C-alpha cells in the first residue's frame with residue numbers, strides 16, 4: 001500500500017449530492033439499476049438521518065485511526081467521510097470528537113467499514129454515522145495509510161468524489177460519472193411511485209396496475225377453493 005494523501009480529487013457537485021440524498025438510498029439504488037448498495041450490514045448509529053454527500057476516503061489499519069486525523073483536514077463542506085480498514089475490524093475508530101471536528105468543517109456524515117462509538121453523543125449532536133458495528137474498543141494512532149484513494153466497502157468500490165447516499169435503509173455509492181443519470185432516473189422513479197401510491201391509496205391492486213394478473217397462468221399459479229384444496 002502506498003501511503004499517500006491525494007489533496008485535490010475531482011468531486012461531484014455537492015448540490016447534486018444533496019438532491020440524491022433527499023431521494024434516499026432505495027430510490028437511487030433502484031433507479032440506477034439496483035447497483036451500488038453496500039449491503040444490510042451497514043447500519044445507522046441512530047435512526048432518522050438522511051444524507052447525500054461527496055466522498056473523502058480514509059484507508060486505515062485495524063485498531064488505528066491515524067489516517068482519520070489526516071483525512072479530517074481534507075474534508076470540505078458537503079463531503080461524507082468514508083473510512084475503510086485494510087483488513088476486517090469492528091473497532092470503534094470514530095466517535096463524537098471526530099464528529100465535532102467534521103461538523104465544524106461542514107461534513108454531512110461518516111460511513112465506516114469498522115466500528116463507531118459515542119453513539120448517544122452522536123445522536124444528541126445530530127451527526128449522522130453508518131457503520132458495520134458499534135464498539136467501544138479504542139484505537140491507537142501509529143500506522144500510516146492513505147487518504148482519497150479508492151476503497152472497497154460492502155463489495156462496492158468508492159472513489160473520492162463519488163456521491164454517497166445514506167439513510168435508515170443503508171448506504172449506497174453513485175460513481176461521479178453516473179450522477180446525471182442518477183438524478184434523472186431517480187426523479188422519474190419518484191414520480192412513478194407517487195402515481196402508484198395514489199392508486200394504491202384508492203384501492204387499486206398491484207396485480208392490475210403492473211399487469212401481473214394476466215401473467216399468473218404463465219407462472220403456473222392457479223386459484224382453488226378451500227374445499228377443493230383440502231379434498232385434493
Ligand SMILES: O=C([O-])CC(=O)C(=O)O
Pocket residue numbers: 065092093094095096097098099117118138139
Ligand atoms: O478518539 C477516538 O479514538 C475516537 C473517539 O472516541 C472520538 O472521536 O470521540
Ligand SMILES: [Mg+2]
Pocket residue numbers: 095096097117118
Ligand atoms: Mg470519544
